[in-house]
Amino acid sequence: MADPVPVLTIDGPSGSGKGTVSRLAAARLGWHYLDSGALYRAVGAAAARAGLDLADVEALARLTRDTRIEFREDPDGELRVLVDGEDATDALRTEEAGAAASTIAAIPEVREALKDRQRGFRRPPGLVADGRDMGTVIFPDAPFKVFLTASAGERAERRYKQLKGKGVSVTMDGLLREILARDARDADRAVAPLRPAPGAVHIDTTGLGIDEVVERVLAVVAS
């Protein structure tokens, strides 16, 4: 039987604005929100902490299943990520954690071990799910699908402003290189590569403000 709980999937490359737009869209709709990238970031960090060999796929799958990952909203409305009971939000948002997540996300056993956990976020009245394979693999039956993009230059610029705002020392060249490397790793892997889902509405956010993108995304749900 078809699942009656609606899902809006928002996939796209790093820095396209998925997380920002998904959170705002979920708040406007009154739906739940899944940041699937945070799950891969948490597993990447847990594997590094445990010193696991990335070739030991059975140990990685076990670690993926056993790592406790919880999302909590703090009093300012910020989403915090708790890994095995500890607040790991800030550590998980670094570029290094993103790269580690992208590497571990290419391992089929890790992806498989996260599938049911991600699907468990589908609860009434609805779910906004952001990631790379939300519309293609995790929620292929979602009634609403969006693929967000932006030029690599604009994505690097957004990240630059974001990190500078946090006092992190970065260069535009370095960020652009990291973004292109992550795009390639996420799109070229054999399993669940970054792709627009069939039927997804493409929104190129280059030159668009956040509010404009949110309105365009909500129009997809209203259509």
Ligand SMILES: Nc1ncnc2c1ncn2[C@@H]1O[C@H](COP(=O)(O)OP(=O)(O)OP(=O)(O)O)[C@@H](O)[C@H]1O
């Ligand atoms: N349309 C936009 N215009 C300007 N800045 C934006 C826009 N969308 C997002 N941003 C800003 O760009 C930065 C990255 O956005 P966000 O984290 O939502 O991207 P993402 O696609 O989720 O990235 P990642 O996959 O790496 O988590 C944030 O500082 C955010 O405020």
Ligand SMILES: Nc1ccn([C@H]2C[C@H](O)[C@@H](COP(=O)(O)O)O2)c(=O)n1
């Ligand atoms: N559905 C997903 C979500 C994330 N990943 C991998 C690939 C990304 O580079 C990395 C970090 O994600 P982000 O927090 O930047 O959205 O995790 C994936 O493969 N599939």
